[in-house]
Amino acid sequence: MRWLFSLAWRDLRASGRTLWVFCACLALGVALVAAGGGLYGQVAGALQADARALFGGDVEVRQGQPLAPPVLDWMAARGEVSRLVELRTMLRTADGRAQLVELQSGDDRYPLVGRIDLAPAGDLAAALAQRDGRWGIAVDRVLAARLRLVPGDRVEVGDLSLEVRAVIVRQPDRSLRAEWQGAPVLVADGALQATGLVQPLSRVHYRYRVRTGLAPEAWRDAFIAAFPASNASVRTFAQRSERMAQVLGQIGSGLMLIGFSALFIGGLGVFNSVQAYLQGKLGTLATLRALGLRDARLAALVLLQILMLALGASAAGVLIGGALALGGAALAAQSLPLAPAMAQLAAPASVAMLFGVLTALAFALPALGRALSVSPAALFRGIDGQALRTPAAAWAASAACGLLVAALVVGVLPDPRFGAAFLAVVAALLLLLEGVLRVLRGASRRLLADPRFQPRFELRLALAGLQRPGSPLRAALLSLGTSLTLLVACTLVVAALLRTVNDTVPQQAPALVFHDVQTDQLDTLRRRMDAAPSLQRLQTAPLVLGRLAEVNGEALRASGDARRAGEARDEHKLSHRQGNIDDVIVTRGAWWPEGYTGPPRVAMEDREADELGLQVGDRLTFDILGTPVQAELAAIYAQRRLQARLWLEGIFSDGVLDPFITRHVGAAWLSPADALAVQDALAADAPNIVTVRTESLLAETRALMARASAGLSVIAGICLAASLLVLASVVAASRSRQVYEASVMHTLGARLGSLRRTLRWEYALLALVTAGFAITFGSLLALALLQWRIGLDPAGLYWTGAVTALGVSAASLGLGARYLLAQMRIAPARLLRGGA
Numbered sequence: 001m002r003w004l005f006s007l008a009w010r011d012l013r014a015s016g017r018t019l020w021v022f023c024a025c026l027a028l029g030v031a032l033v034a035a036g037g038g039l040y041g042q043v044a045g046a047l048q049a050d051a052r053a054l055f056g057g058d059v060e061v062r063q064g065q066p067l068a069p070p071v072l073d074w075m076a077a078r079g080e081v082s083r084l085v086e087l088r089t090m091l092r093t094a095d096g097r098a099q100l101v102e103l104q105s106g107d108d109r110y111p112l113v114g115r116i117d118l119a120p121a122g123d124l125a126a127a128l129a130q131r132d133g134r135w136g137i138a139v140d141r142v143l144a145a146r147l148r149l150v151p152g153d154r155v156e157v158g159d160l161s162l163e164v165r166a167v168i169v170r171q172p173d174r175s176l177r178a179e180w181q182g183a184p185v186l187v188a189d190g191a192l193q194a195t196g197l198v199q200p201l202s203r204v205h206y207r208y209r210v211r212t213g214l215a216p217e218a219w220r221d222a223f224i225a226a227f228p229a230s231n232a233s234v235r236t237f238a239q240r241s242e243r244m245a246q247v248l249g250q251i252g253s254g255l256m257l258i259g260f261s262a263l264f265i266g267g268l269g270v271f272n273s274v275q276a277y278l279q280g281k282l283g284t285l286a287t288l289r290a291l292g293l294r295d296a297r298l299a300a301l302v303l304l305q306i307l308m309l310a311l312g313a314s315a316a317g318v319l320i321g322g323a324l325a326l327g328g329a330a331l332a333a334q335s336l337p338l339a340p341a342m343a344q345l346a347a348p349a350s351v352a353m354l355f356g357v358l359t360a361l362a363f364a365l366p367a368l369g370r371a372l373s374v375s376p377a378a379l380f381r382g383i384d385g386q387a388l389r390t391p392a393a394a395w396a397a398s399a400a401c402g403l404l405v406a407a408l409v410v411g412v413l414p415d416p417r418f419g420a421a422f423l424a425v426v427a428a429l430l431l432l433l434e435g436v437l438r439v440l441r442g443a444s445r446r447l448l449a450d451p452r453f454q455p456r457f458e459l460r461l462a463l464a465g466l467q468r469p470g471s472p473l474r475a476a477l478l479s480l481g482t483s484l485t486l487l488v489a490c491t492l493v494v495a496a497l498l499r500t501v502n503d504t505v506p507q508q509a510p511a512l513v514f515h516d517v518q519t520d521q522l523d524t525l526r527r528r529m530d531a532a533p534s535l536q537r538l539q540t541a542p543l544v545l546g547r548l549a550e551v552n553g554e555a556l557r558a559s560g561d562a563r564r565a566g567e568a569r570d571e572h573k574l575s576h577r578q579g580n581i582d583d584v585i586v587t588r589g590a591w592w593p594e595g596y597t598g599p600p601r602v603a604m605e606d607r608e609a610d611e612l613g614l615q616v617g618d619r620l621t622f623d624i625l626g627t628p629v630q631a632e633l634a635a636i637y638a639q640r641r642l643q644a645r646l647w648l649e650g651i652f653s654d655g656v657l658d659p660f661i662t663r664h665v666g667a668a669w670l671s672p673a674d675a676l677a678v679q680d681a682l683a684a685d686a687p688n689i690v691t692v693r694t695e696s697l698l699a700e701t702r703a704l705m706a707r708a709s710a711g712l713s714v715i716a717g718i719c720l721a722a723s724l725l726v727l728a729s730v731v732a733a734s735r736s737r738q739v740y741e742a743s744v745m746h747t748l749g750a751r752l753g754s755l756r757r758t759l760r761w762e763y764a765l766l767a768l769v770t771a772g773f774a775i776t777f778g779s780l781l782a783l784a785l786l787q788w789r790i791g792l793d794p795a796g797l798y799w800t801g802a803v804t805a806l807g808v809s810a811a812s813l814g815l816g817a818r819y820l821l822a823q824m825r826i827a828p829a830r831l832l833r834g835g836a
Helices: 002-049 051-055 069-076 124-128 141-147 189-194 216-226 237-280 282-290 295-332 343-372 392-412 416-449 457-465 473-508 519-530 562-567 606-612 672-685 694-747 752-790 798-823
Strands: 059-063 080-093 098-106 117-119 136-140 154-157 160-170 183-186 205-211 233-236 512-518 537-542 544-551 572-576 585-589 601-605 619-624 627-638 650-652 663-669 690-693
Touching: 002 237, 002 295, 002 343, 059 216, 069 080, 069 205, 069 216, 080 672, 080 690, 098 141, 098 189, 098 672, 098 690, 124 136, 124 160, 136 141, 136 154, 141 160, 141 183, 160 183, 160 189, 216 233, 237 343, 282 295, 295 343, 343 392, 392 416, 416 457, 416 473, 416 752, 457 752, 473 752, 473 798, 512 519, 512 672, 519 537, 519 663, 519 672, 537 572, 544 606, 562 606, 572 619, 601 606, 601 619, 606 627, 672 690, 752 798
Parallel strands: 098 183, 136 160, 572 650, 601 627
Antiparallel strands: 059 205, 059 233, 080 098, 080 154, 080 205, 117 160, 136 183, 154 160, 512 663, 512 690, 537 663, 544 572, 544 619, 585 627, 601 650, 619 627
């Protein structure tokens, strides 16, 4: 082994420079796998470690009204309890600007876990206490920057004027989605009561966090058993972290799948690069066999070289990916309690390293087996005249490595469904490309055999070249076709998202959305809206909160299924169909006819229906303000995702909810400037009405999409670089053979200009075929992804995928052809030397 290692190393140093494509392709793919896995591991690990702090305790009991004293006594006997009161309202500055906020007031034990960091540093209770007849307030740092608030400024909330005493730097139990509910601001309990916002019909949430020595799940089960009639929802920090893990799993799966895509494309480059390298080593291999080196040792020699390169390239990719993961974690630390750590990169780095080596072996073994089939007789007959074949053992070993890679893809990804879907897509693409290859060769064969087809010499030679042994057609189709398809799909997805955010949503979305409008405030709302010159439409709908109690006569509270039992404690937002204010789409069943006056019917949101296994025709019983309301499930609908406004869970037929209506929601279409004026006016007249200005939400979404687009551009650039490297390896693998064949044609009388035009025709045909395949199947892949996961339609944007496919295909193959033309030096004497 020492002798083999020394010989392999010396041979690589002397002639291994042609394997730079091998190393670059593998390093790029491994880098993305390591970066995606490392970033996911760091964020997930930090959230798991700080789950209790993010949740605020071990258990949370939530209700729309204060818990009764017996319940509080029971809780206090089984742990330490802290209460936090929350409600959404408007905060107004001294210059008249208004902003939606989440007003919070905690007791003396708040926060139960962790601590609040303020600027200037100090005690929270002291900062919020009443001084000289004025209460204090602590505001979120993002809100403070947006409204240019500093300690000492005055703000108004409800009927109360408060003094800004501090800026919240870090709040341990802050939800990761707090900004969408309103930036958090903290006040003392006395200040909350003085605002006048806590009224019988106000939507106030009471959160009780519990820190206990018992297992959180056992505490939750004991609470439900002790108070079966309570409507309070109970969640443990494990449930919250599980939801976080699910979301992070999807994000992490997406990041790692991008890496696997680049790794697969790079694997094709590995195959072509090794094939080109070994093609140039056929004479050496034949000589070694003639000198008596046994097949096993000859195979070990070449395999050792491939392993040395694979380990080196994978190690370089791991280092690059680790640096990218640390950089991403540093950016994420601005929003999460996250400290980038090298130790958390060890497992993802090991996995990426294993992926790199297995991928290199899977793609290199067939080329290795084919090269090792060369016989010493090739030294006499000429290398180009040697018929090489790939042994069955090489294919079997390659398949085994491929199966290991596939198993790792499914097993390593946080969401195995993503891995299975990725493998299915790759397999389908390869099968389709193989079919395209056969069709193309058959079509060119029939064209050339047709006496009516009389093209110019160059085109006829190019069509014939697509069928010749050793043609780069298969490698080009598989490598460039696959990478172009993925690029087209990414382009369409990003274009559809950008169009929705920048055009569709702003045009179709209302400028203002209203919550918690009391029935007697509808006239005030309409009067304020009518005063806006640009008002196009005002739409209101009742909002009733209720719980699903029974399904087909089965009480959910008595269900042995924890999910169904917990559903009975969750409040649902219910409304009428009037105007379809949330613009939902029925996916199963059908709406009831207009003017329907029969027995009550209801439509449910698809997520809620699927969690409970509901089917159209089920009999549902809702508990609304203590009154049972029965209805038949007539339809199941889906939200329009990015265009959803209120996210209603249930829509009833007209008249069913009338006895329970006390408040309304609404939407208004008008100019952004008038929306701001109306928002400020309503904040002064009716501070309990929560108004959400979509312009600010769209601005945040546009900024998020801009960052996502920038990141995707980097990823697309890396995938494109991998594709270009793959193409370079294709050209390198076929250069010697094509130059040799060009020398033969030139010796037989073909002009050099004709040979070059033939090469251009051949590459142009490849460009058209790969671009056409990528446009067709990349568009189908993007369409399936958009409609299945996001609910968007890419209609009118397919040209972006076509431009991407045609441009990249033309550029890639054009550069390859230019490189090959520059290397083409016709010398008939090469024929006498064997063409090597």
